[in-house]
Amino acid sequence: MSAEYxxxxxxxxxxxxxxxxxxxxxxxxxxxxxxxxxxxxxxGLAAAGKRTGAARCYADYREMLEKEEVELVNVCPRVVxxxxxxxxxxxxxxxxxxxxxxxxxASLAEADAILETCDQCNVRIAVAHxxxxxxxxxxxxxxxxxxxxxxxxxxxxxxxxxxxxxEDLAVLGPHMMDSxxxxxxxxxxxxxxxxTQDGREITLDDVHEGNEGIGPIAGNSLAAYFVFANGVTAHxxxxxGDTTVRVNSRWFGFEAHGTEGIIALRNSPxxxxxxxxxxxxxxxxxxxxxxxxxxxxxxxxxxxxxHHSNVLIARELIQAxxxxxxxxEASSGKDARAALEMVxxxxxxxxxxxxxxxxxxxxxxxxxxxxxxxxx
Amino acid sequence: MKKYRVAILGCRSRGTSAARVYHAHPRxxxxxxxDLLEDRLNNLGDELGLKARFTDLDEMIRQTEPEIVAIPxxxxxxxxxxxxxxxxxxxxxxxxxxxxxxxxxxxxxxKAGVKGxxxxxxxxxxxxxxxQAINQAYQAGKIGELRYVYASGKGYYGGFGLxxxxxxxxxxxxxxxxxxxxxxxxxxxxxxxxxxxxxxxAPRGNGTIAGDHVTATLQFGDGVTGTLLQHxxxxxxxxxxxxxxxxxxGRLMWHPRGAWILPNxxxxxxxxxxxWQALTPIYPESFEQAAGTISGNTNMIEGxxxxxxxxxxxxxxxREHECSGAExxxxxxxxxxxxxxxAYGTRVDLPQSNREHPLVRWRHEAGLGAPxxxxxxxxxxxxEENRRLGQL
Numbered sequence: 131m132s133a134e135y136x137x138x139x140x141x142x143x144x145x146x147x148x149x150x151x152x153x154x155x156x157x158x159x160x161x162x163x164x165x166x167x168x169x170x171x172x173x174g175l176a177a178a179g180k181r182t183g184a185a186r187c188y189a190d191y192r193e194m195l196e197k198e199e200v201e202l203v204n205v206c207p208r209v210v211x212x213x214x215x216x217x218x219x220x221x222x223x224x225x226x227x228x229x230x231x232x233x234x235x236a237s238l239a240e241a242d243a244i245l246e247t248c249d250q251c252n253v254r255i256a257v258a259h260x261x262x263x264x265x266x267x268x269x270x271x272x273x274x275x276x277x278x279x280x281x282x283x284x285x286x287x288x289x290x291x292x293x294x295x296x297e298d299l300a301v302l303g304p305h306m307m308d309s310x311x312x313x314x315x316x317x318x319x320x321x322x323x324x325x326t327q328d329g330r331e332i333t334l335d336d337v338h339e340g341n342e343g344i345g346p347i348a349g350n351s352l353a354a355y356f357v358f359a360n361g362v363t364a365h366x367x368x369x370x371g372d373t374t375v376r377v378n379s380r381w382f383g384f385e386a387h388g389t390e391g392i393i394a395l396r397n398s399p400x401x402x403x404x405x406x407x408x409x410x411x412x413x414x415x416x417x418x419x420x421x422x423x424x425x426x427x428x429x430x431x432x433x434x435x436x437h438h439s440n441v442l443i444a445r446e447l448i449q450a451x452x453x454x455x456x457x458x459e460a461s462s463g464k465d466a467r468a469a470l471e472m473v474x475x476x477x478x479x480x481x482x483x484x485x486x487x488x489x490x491x492x493x494x495x496x497x498x499x500x501x502x503x504x505x506x
Numbered sequence: 507m508k509k510y511r512v513a514i515l516g517c518r519s520r521g522t523s524a525a526r527v528y529h530a531h532p533r534x535x536x537x538x539x540x541d542l543l544e545d546r547l548n549n550l551g552d553e554l555g556l557k558a559r560f561t562d563l564d565e566m567i568r569q570t571e572p573e574i575v576a577i578p579x580x581x582x583x584x585x586x587x588x589x590x591x592x593x594x595x596x597x598x599x600x601x602x603x604x605x606x607x608x609x610x611x612x613x614x615x616x617k618a619g620v621k622g623x624x625x626x627x628x629x630x631x632x633x634x635x636x637x638q639a640i641n642q643a644y645q646a647g648k649i650g651e652l653r654y655v656y657a658s659g660k661g662y663y664g665g666f667g668l669x670x671x672x673x674x675x676x677x678x679x680x681x682x683x684x685x686x687x688x689x690x691x692x693x694x695x696x697x698x699x700x701x702x703x704x705x706x707x708a709p710r711g712n713g714t715i716a717g718d719h720v721t722a723t724l725q726f727g728d729g730v731t732g733t734l735l736q737h738x739x740x741x742x743x744x745x746x747x748x749x750x751x752x753x754x755x756g757r758l759m760w761h762p763r764g765a766w767i768l769p770n771x772x773x774x775x776x777x778x779x780x781x782w783q784a785l786t787p788i789y790p791e792s793f794e795q796a797a798g799t800i801s802g803n804t805n806m807i808e809g810x811x812x813x814x815x816x817x818x819x820x821x822x823x824x825r826e827h828e829c830s831g832a833e834x835x836x837x838x839x840x841x842x843x844x845x846x847x848x849a850y851g852t853r854v855d856l857p858q859s860n861r862e863h864p865l866v867r868w869r870h871e872a873g874l875g876a877p878x879x880x881x882x883x884x885x886x887x888x889x890e891e892n893r894r895l896g897q898l
Contacts, residue, residue, distance in 0.1 A: 132561060225893050282719075282737060290771070319699075322853065326729035353654065353731035355690065355723045361697030363721050365733055369653040371754065381772035394775050404775035410658065410746040411740075412759065413766045413782035419775035484853040485690055487598040 135448060137202035138225075139182055140191045140216050141167065142173020144207030146342060149231035150258060150399075152207055153182055153455035155440040161448070162202060168194040175379065191216060195223035201451070202444075202480070205230040211343030214240035221253040227447045228255045229440075233304045233467035236345045238474055238493040239469040248463055254456065255463030256447040259308040260398035262460040263439050264427045269386065269403055271391045273313055278388030284310040284364035286384035290371030296325065296347035297340055298368035299354075299473055305398065306366055306384055307472035308461050313386050315358040317468065322485045323476030332480065334504055337427060337497045346497035349478070354476040366476075399439035400432050432444035510534045513572035515587060517541040517550045517562055520601055523802070524628075526574065527785035529554050530796040533818040538570040542633045553801070563587070567594045574817060577601060578628065582711040585610035588625070592617040597624040599817065599827075602673045604834040606713040608842055608861035613834040619830060623757060625831025629677035630809030632829055633816055635787030636765040637678065638749070640758045643767050643785060644682060649753025650771075655679045655724075655732035660747040661739030663888065664693060665691070665715025666708040668736045668841055671747065672720075675734055676837045677829065678749045680759065683726035686840050688855045690725075693717025693848035696895055700848060702872035705865045707880045709887035714865050714877070715845070718891075722844040734844075745753055790815040 137156055141148040158496045167184040168191035169175035178189040188194035195203070203220035204234040205213055205228060214235045220228050221244075228248070234257050235241040248255055260266065273281055286306035288298035311318065325348060327336045332348040340347040342411075356364040371381075383396035392411060394404040403422040412420070430438050443460040454461045461469070471488065477496040492499060512528040514521050517539055528534045538558040541547040551559045560566035567575065575591045577584060577600045585605035591598050592614065604627045605611040618625045631637060643649070657675040659667040680686060693700045693716055700716045708715040724732040738744070749760040755769040765785040793811050800807055801860045813829065820827045837858075843854040846864035860867070869877065 322723060324725050324731055329729035351729045353723065357692045361694045363692060367654055380774055408745065409743060410748060411744055412748060412761050414764055421776050485851055
């Protein structure tokens with residue numbers, strides 16, 4: 131059977147490489163053929179060409195987009211700096227779907243530009259957030275069905291590792307923000323954040339360039355609070371934890387608290403799900419957490435689940451293209467922008483020392499505004 | 507050893523509990539009772555074998571010269587009665603909350619300062635046997651540095667819960683988190699943000715409130731933050747009534763009927779739950795012997811007993827009670843800051859310079875007069891509120 135879709139892969143070895151395996155997502159999808167790969171690093175490009183089976187390799191992704199006629203473009207680098215340029219170029223070159231590594235962009239202005247171009251060109255976007263994981267999908271259905279009563283509060287946490295605080299928020303936060311917003315089932319109305327460095331309020335001196343091109347960040351501890359338009363609230367905390375223990379990935383996740391139970395989702399994309407059939411957990415042994423297992427997913431070796439999670443996203447992207455609709459179960463471009471907006475709101479709230487209304491009026495990185503205002 | 511002379515002002519349920527505990531403690535003696543209802547007065551007087559019974563508090567204080575007057579009355583009377591008692595230059599313990607707004611609490615503290623006497627606010631959970639166990643583990647560094655405090659009420663109507671139970675929880679939170687520097691809060695009624703029309707008198711005369719769901723995020727010093735949930739549940743859930751401390755190396759959880767420690771900052775459901783260890787409650791030295799003499803013993807008695815024991819030690823040592831008026835006033839600053847933040851949508855720095863009740867001010871600014879009276883009894887109040895919201 132010949133492939134129905136042609137895909138191009140954009141990577142950047144040494145600058146975020148190919149993200150979390152986004153280059154290999156089509157390896158077992160017979161409906162998609164990877165026809166080209168672009169990477170400015172010659173050795174990385176050669177390796178990627180061999181790995182993906184792409185017929186042609188390019189040092190310049192723009193040249194690739196100009197020469198190749200593809201329906202799908204994967205924007206893979208973990209370093210976010212060029213996500214917007216790459217995604218916009220892909221949309222303008224005629225792609226019908228873009229699969230982008232998270233975060234979707236380094237700023238809201240960039241995310242706005244991506245969405246504007248994609249809207250104009252009728253291009254669908256899926257972003258590699260973790261809500262496509264089968265456990266999150268299963269949990270979402272349970273929450274919507276009232277399994278834990280009325281949803282009240284979502285409590286998310288980053289990995290609290292060496293990236294605790296702003297980097298945890300920027301790099302891993304988008305997953306949590308996207309998932310919590312998905313579970314809340316509404317847009318954020320307003321948010322509040324409090325960021326500290328070693329226990330004191332951050333100052334401009336604490337602002338520094340974050341890793342992976344995420345832009346200026348500050349603080350090694352933060353607490354954020356979100357109020358959704360439907361009254362559901364969410365919290366996110368990231369504080370310096372014990373980096374000598376390796377529980378961080380399994381701690382990373384969130385809890386959905388309902389009036390009659392709690393669902394805990396952890397360790398995505400491998401996925402762990404637990405349910406506690408009472409609204410509040412106390413460790414008196416009367417009511418235990420129950421682990422929920424999805425047999426089909428558990429049968430997949432742990433090392434391959436990221437790939438399978440990516441496949442779920444890619445399949446929905448293709449379905450969305452075919453049905454001329456937005457991605458729904460996976461994270462769409464609009465969802466990814468909303469998640470980024472939640473991340474930025476934490477910093478913006480710290481900058482203005484108050485709650486911030488959504489949509490955020492400031493579309494720049496808040497610290498760039500802070501620096502500029504301080505220089506006046 | 508000196509015994510402190512105590513008078514009880516108000517002989518309803520909380521007054522009865524207080525009187526029994528002061529009566530049982532070896533370092534205090536109840537010297538007088540006061541209540542406007544003679545039946546209540548006589549029932550408690552007969553139980554304690556006490557003849558000094560009064561219906562006039564000033565007369566009671568003049569005649570019996572107590573060193574502590576306990577004021578476990580209806581909430582709206584806390585501050586007015588405290589001011590009257592303080593005029594006599596007597597130490598007081600006042601039931602929580604210590605006033606209905608900051609103007610009242612400031613007046614109480616000012617009067618106590620002028621008279622050179624102590625104010626203690628009856629936040630007995632802060633001193634309970636389970637809190638003592640938590641505190642011992644915390645002070646021993648068992649959870650490392652404190653990062654975050656989480657507390658939840660047991661399901662009262664949000665704004666009422668804040669005044670009724672939040673006052674206890676906040677007292678807990680500041681015990682560990684220290685002074686609260688600012689608060690950001692959210693209050694809703696049936697899922698929508700509160701409006702000035704939602705401002706109303708609380709059940710039990712517990713001040714002016716708004717919101718069936720109230721959530722407050724608190725910023726303490728040293729980067730510590732906290733979250734307080736006061737959400738209305740369809741049915742009260744005592745198990746929801748918790749305070750949890752998150753440290754760099756572990757967690758501590760307080761509940762009115764237990765305390766636990768997890769020697770790990772991260773909870774992994776089903777994996778490390780068996781690592782939660784139940785802590786042993788810590789009682790005052792004299793409690794075991796005294797407890798047997800206290801009738802109507804409930805799970806609140808040990809907290810009440812600790813409260814009295816702490817008052818004795820504070821007076822012996824010439825220092826403030828741990829649940830001092832200053833702490834009680836700060837709790838009220840957080841509560842009022844929570845209402846202000848929820849109403850005006852701002853982050854409120856504490857202590858706030860405007861001491862008026864923010865919800866009263868908000869309603870006034872919206873051109874509304876005083877809210878309609880509401881029933882005092884919880885069930886009737888909720889029925890009336892449900893009617894207002896078109897829920898019946």
